[in-house]
Amino acid sequence: MYFGVDIGGTTIKLGRFQGEGVLQEKWEIPTRIGENGKYIFDDIAASILNHAVQAGLHPSEIRGVGMGIPGPVLPDGYMEVGVNIGVREIYPSKELSKRLGIPLICCENDANVAALGESWKGGGAGFRSMFLLTIGTGVGGGAVLDGKVRKGAHGIAGEIGHITVRLDETETCNCGNRGCLEQYASATGIVREAKRVLMGTTRPSVLREIRNLTAKDVMDAAKAGDPLALGVAEDVGGYLAWAMSSVSYIVDPEVFVIGGGVSAAGEFLIDLIRKKYDVMTKLLYHKAEIRLATLGNEAGIYGAVRLVLG
């Protein structure tokens, strides 16, 4: 029996798996921040033991636990800082290992773990190499090459949201640079771009009547044929395609998988990306596949278990 753990700033998702990745049950516990992660690891250990026993299993039958954690984890397992969960200078796998008394605990950055999950059992299943783009409040990602998630020499591999796509941007991105993909293609960025366009013209649009505009509103209006919204959505597709064409010319994955809240726009979004991606990858006779993520917020627990299976 294996457990997959996905630590978030508000909740911790857990899953119990049988054999090669068959999810038996999943549940959540709140993330109790404080004392440099003490409660987090106490709670995870207690919850795992409790669920093992409830399933009629002896704790000695726990073969391994994988964890995804928000923040960079160095190759030796050391984590300098995890701002969202209030930890600093810890070895997360050792923390859990000493509480559970079992040696096989693996831990990695949560975005990379989610990429591993989608590659294993989600939109990337059956492909040898995959690049995941997670389009939510921000734009994140992860590269899984030949079954291994690429962490990078400094822990930033897959951080595709901070690829520069505009040199004329005046607002600063969260990272401190200007013109990052995330400033245009994230949920926040889509709303910002739509507002910019609405302010800069008097063209009619259904978006003008919506208070507290969301990215979903923009994508829905685009799908329904609102010309102004469609223009914004096409730009979003164009920026994503641009970054993805760079990914192809650098690591050439077999498939791209699109996840995160904005990917709810579905095939409509894929088509917008596809059209521009194909033009920007002239050297690719056989184009990469572009697919939707399928695991939703279970990607983390699947990836965590994949991690521990090695």
Added chain:
Amino acid sequence: MYFGVDIGGTTIKLGRFQGEGVLQEKWEIPTRIGENGKYIFDDIAASILNHAVQAGLHPSEIRGVGMGIPGPVLPDGYMEVGVNIGVREIYPSKELSKRLGIPLICCENDANVAALGESWKGGGAGFRSMFLLTIGTGVGGGAVLDGKVRKGAHGIAGEIGHITVRLDETETCNCGNRGCLEQYASATGIVREAKRVLMGTTRPSVLREIRNLTAKDVMDAAKAGDPLALGVAEDVGGYLAWAMSSVSYIVDPEVFVIGGGVSAAGEFLIDLIRKKYDVMTKLLYHKAEIRLATLGNEAGIYGAVRLVLG
């Protein structure tokens, strides 16, 4: 004893190596194109046997031969087409293997093989992951991650010259798209950009007196402080830095190595890149190293031997 072979459109470079990559001798033979590569593989085999015997070695002592070849080689060793050397639908390693009577022959795309060489014994030696940029007539490259060269699912990994860096370009790149890095940062591109700037202004510049302007002229004038040439060189550094920052956010290599004819501009070019790269990689607290290639046109034979050593 191992041999490294680097097949080019005009000459074939060969090297004889002892043990773990000690070059004993190197030489060249002309590339005789025709009969779907027959002469190429006949000549390579004869030359290897000849040099082995002259070195007082028995052909049975040949442990393996590695080859770099201009064109994409599929994972099973199949090459659909190599336009520069007039071959089509061949298995290059099998061709050489049947002539030499030894089984261990490896063959890969020449740019990837050169990247492997620089990573092993050149500017990338001692680093676990490297991205090579070769700036010559075109802009090529290769990613070596954890000691393995990344070929990509469709054979275009490392083709950084075709990353889009401008959306307003009107001229078409060799690849068919517009605004590729290669259109600005290759030797050809540098000359083209310098001419564009010279035509667009009456500002004085030493470049105006030069007939048959070369990229070296532009970089030399920039180094000497010619303001117009310096502007062009800064743009070149900026475009390279842009593409390299994308590489960092996608695979995050430990080191970048800059080779090819334009890299003769040396630390001057590295400094131009460094300045912009640092701004575009805000998430990188510890920046990637940027170094010059050191193997010159021996990178191919070194990489070829590394390939066969596995």
